[in-house]
Amino acid sequence: MxxxxxxxxxxxxxxxxxxxxxxxxxxxxxxxxxxxxxxxxxxxxxxxxxxxxxxxxxxxxxxxxxxxxxxxxxxxxxxxxxxxxxxxxxxxxxxxxxNDVGLFFAALGAGDWVRFDAPPQVVAITGSNGKSTTSALLHHVLRDAGRPAQLAGNIGRGVLDLDPPGEGEVIVLELSSYQTELARALTPDVAVFTNLTPDHLDRHGGLGGYFAAKRRLFAEGGPDRAVIGVDEPEGRFLAGQLAEAPSDDRVIRVSAAGKIGGAGWSVFARKGFLTEWRRGRQVAAIDLRGVKGLPGAHNHQNGCAAYAAARALGLGPKLIERALHSFRGLPHRSQVVAEAGGVTFVNDSKATNAASAARALAAFPRIRWICGGLEKEGGLEALAPYLPHVARAYVIGREAQGFALKLGGVEAEVCTTMAHAVARAVEDAQPGETVLLAPAAASFDQYDSFERRGEDFVAELRARLGAG
CATH class of the missing domain: 3.40.50.720 (NAD(P)-binding Rossmann-like Domain)
Incomplete structure (x- = not known):
């Protein structure tokens, strides 16, 4: 405590x-x-x-x-x-x-750091999608490299439940917009912004308010280094606000959309390869295609963000690369839960909005897609470019019929329950296909959390595969 x-x-x-x-x-x-x-x-x-x-x-x-x-x-x-x-x-x-996050930073700032040769550091990670995976991955990289580290915030422990940090320790915090919007103190050493897609719009009074809540992490305390995903306009705007010049390496730009030019510090993923550039030259490259814990381009973005934060903390590329290969991913986030008969079964129950589900759909070429639930504000338009990857959708939820009607051009079967959807998807799936739970909706019409929904998917799947 x-x-x-x-x-x-x-x-x-x-x-x-x-x-x-x-x-x-x-x-x-x-x-x-x-x-x-x-x-x-x-x-x-x-x-x-x-x-x-x-x-x-x-x-x-x-x-x-x-x-x-x-x-x-x-x-x-x-x-x-x-x-x-x-x-x-x-x-x-x-x-x-x-809130508790504000109390945490105020308490940490009042600590007696004179007794430390290497004072503790805080990395705070926010964004719409990928912040949990990025936080867990960075924590894993640090521990694998022998650095003392703790993980808390919107994942795992509450921020005030942490042990008082010791010599050279790194605290990794995942922070939601609900946490960053109210905290009176926000002073991380490294701050990370993964991406921005519409979410929680009623809570923040619209997309501008939502972005403003995220931006406070960078504007209130002035982190020593900022890792910014620049694949959306908001990220590019934020990076531009923080940098004093094109070569300002206090800002590390991150992208999963392709190479980033310029004289600054950047980490980007292209065709499955992570590349680090600094001062106009390539510093390191890592093949992410064999990293099982980071499937798909969206996870490559998470890998780039965690890599950049680790580099900002002084870790070398080879240490980071070794740790990436031992990362097993997080439950309910592009989690491979089984492989049978040439079919891969993936639990991405955390895909609670259209944007996050679209990232999951983009990761696999031919999908038996279990989707549906309590639709969020913003609609399903973000899914459109990736619907050609779907062989058939199996729709769950109380409003399954209405949800299915919005999946234009996709053959959809109204299943309502998880048990029915899993049974039909397993029956239809062919070798080389992926059975993917990526609901593009909240879980609260049928479950009390996305975790419970994912657990139900895994339980039904194991019962079905065991019976088959």
């Missing part, structure tokens, strides 16, 4: 008692604060009370009298589409609002 100082003897309100909220309360208490907690869910309040925390109904009139700060959990809106009533009350009372 990382204790949070600066609030000794003061009341600090915590709203939302999931993983990050309870973690923040424990860290505040360890730093001498008097946390007062609230959650709209009775079971969450009961769990906090069982730990000995004081409950304080933040919806009551005058609830923020004598409160120094409000710490907000990521899922609770503070502006769009409308602030939670307790947040509105805190704002009206002039109480500053923060």
């Amino acid at each position: 990382i204790p949070v100082g600066g609030f000794a003897g003061q009341r600090v309100a915590v709203l939302g008692l999931g993983r990050s909220g309870l973690s923040a309360a424990r860290s505040l208490a360890a730093g001498g604060a008097a946390p007062v907690l609230w959650d709209d869910r009775p079971e969450a309040r009961a769990a906090a009370e069982a730990e000995g925390f004081a409950l304080h109904d933040l919806s009551r009139a005058g609830a923020f009298e004598g409160v120094a700060r409000l710490i907000l959990s990521p899922g609770i809106p503070h502006l769009y589409p409308a602030p939670h009533p307790a947040v509105a009350a805190a704002q009206a009372a002039g109480v500053p609002v923060d």
